Amino acid sequence: MKIIIAGGGIGGLTAALALQARGHDVTVLEAVREPRPLGVGINLLPHAVAVLADLGLLPALRGMAVETAALVFANKHGQAIYRDPRGLAGGYSHPQFSIHRGELQMTLWREASEKLTVLSGQRVTGVRDGNVALIDTAEGPREQAADLIVGADGIHSALRRRLAPDEGAPCWRGVMMWRGTTWAPPFLDGRTMVQAGHSQAKFVVYPIGAPREADGLQLINWIADRRVQPPTPGLTAPDRADWSRAGRLDDLLPTFGRWHFDWLDVPGLITRAEQMLEWPMVDRNPLPRWRLGPTTLLGDAAHPMYPIGSNGATQAIMDAQALADALTHHADLDTALAAYEDERRPFCARIVEMNRREGLDAILDRVEALAPDGFARLEDVIAPAEVAAEINAYKAAAGHQVRR
Template structure:
């Protein structure tokens, strides 16, 4: 098939590489004229790493990422609540990787440019007659026909607007997040991810590089803070203000005293080489992703609040599912229906679970029961109950364990 993908992010590029590998003629249209390695850290869960391994990218990933050993939940005093072994350390068939988002995107970009057609400075703004993309470029508008058009153009997707023209702005529940990177000494074992605090003030931290010669490691951190009470119709800050530089004054009053035995949180924040601010937003799940010979993928299909390391992973799993569906069904309508039937209910479930705070609900319970900390965790909450809740979330989010 002749397939056009709108969007050169992680999901769109993975889809392009996967579909090209299956024998399709793929063109990627990316709105940015000169893509650069922007952003901060993300996590790739083992099932998505399996997809990237199938594209021959596992050696490159190992060279640029940290193989995550565990996710630790802790209270705002740094006391551990639960340790969940990750990747091969947890019995999975593939590693979990913590990686700089921009470096991963550029790896995919280089591979796509080497294997298929990638055009930058090409923003898809609409579709005519079902299979003709309307494209804005620096040289003026143009059109391009395809057998299948895939919208992988993010939370503000032009293709999504065809399905939900009255959807309006993304949903916001009053939480802002500040994301930064800091060169600092490794903490714990140098490959652990930690979520500390509770839903009103949470600090997530994990390394995204191996230590350099001076012993310092690039640490990715995310500080979430509720700035408005959630209410129906709450409007997020204007889109023009997204990804703006963060201010220490917005974080230190909340996180300035969070000094743990194993991590100096205010020290990480104040020494950050970059710090950006975003509203924590999502969109309501759609009843349908396809319209004629087009469908959605990644954040265009199912934008979700960043809980559980699902954003990039679910986009990558979309890519594999779409390629599989096209392999298994002779007709395009049947293939798109099969792709959607496989992915849409699962992703809608993750959106809803994350709106209910996902696994962060564990942190809230401990904060409510022991705001000043605890001597023994078992005096506050049943550790077996916590482990069962973590495993239930992982199963619902599609984690796949394959033991040797």
């Protein structure tokens, strides 16, 4: 089939490669005129890495990422609550990678450009007659027909708007995120991801590159979440024009300035950041459907969710595989799109709802409520088996599969 994918992000490019590998004629239309390796770090869970490995990208991933050995949950004093082995160290079939989002996207962009048609400066604004994409370019509007149009154009998706024209702005519940990268000495074993604090103030930190030979410093990715308003109904996020603006130290140090752990200097990371950007933590309500005629959605266009549990890019990659599989197993397009949606839409809707309830991070709030001043022994505060059960229940619901 002739397939148009609106959006050249991680999900859209993975879908393009997966569909091209199945013999389809794929064109990616990306709104940005000159794609660059923007953004900060993300985590790719093992089931997403398996999809990229099937596309021949595992060597490239190993060369640019850190193989995550564990995720550690800690309180705001830096005391460990639970250590969850990840990737090969956790018994999975594939590694988990901590990686720079922009470098991953540009790797996918180069791979796709060699194998199929990838056009930049091409913003899909709508669809006419079911299968004709309406496209804005610097030279003016144009149209392009296809057998299938896939909306992978993010949280502000034009194709999603066809299904939910009155949806309005993304949902915001008063939490802002500051994301940064800092060159710093490796912490713990140099391969561990940590989530410390609680829902009112949380610090997530992990390395996204190997230590430099010159000075031994490692590029550390960090995310600071802080509630700035109570989660009242109808709360409106900052204007979209302010998203990804430069963060200010004055917004973070009053909260995180005393978080000096035995193994990490949190305010030191923040103050030495080479870049720091600010976002509202937003999502959207799950849609009752993703398809309209020969169009469907994928990734953040379909299911934008809070960045909890490393599910953002991972679930977009899983969408890509599921769509390619559905088109392979069903000759009829409508049947294939129904099968894809039946597999992915309820699953991702559950993750959206779980993440609204703090998802994996809910255990941090429980420990904070029970022991705000820290603890001498975790078992005096909460049963370790109870912590493990709660974390493993979320992981099972989010699609983690440990090799047996």
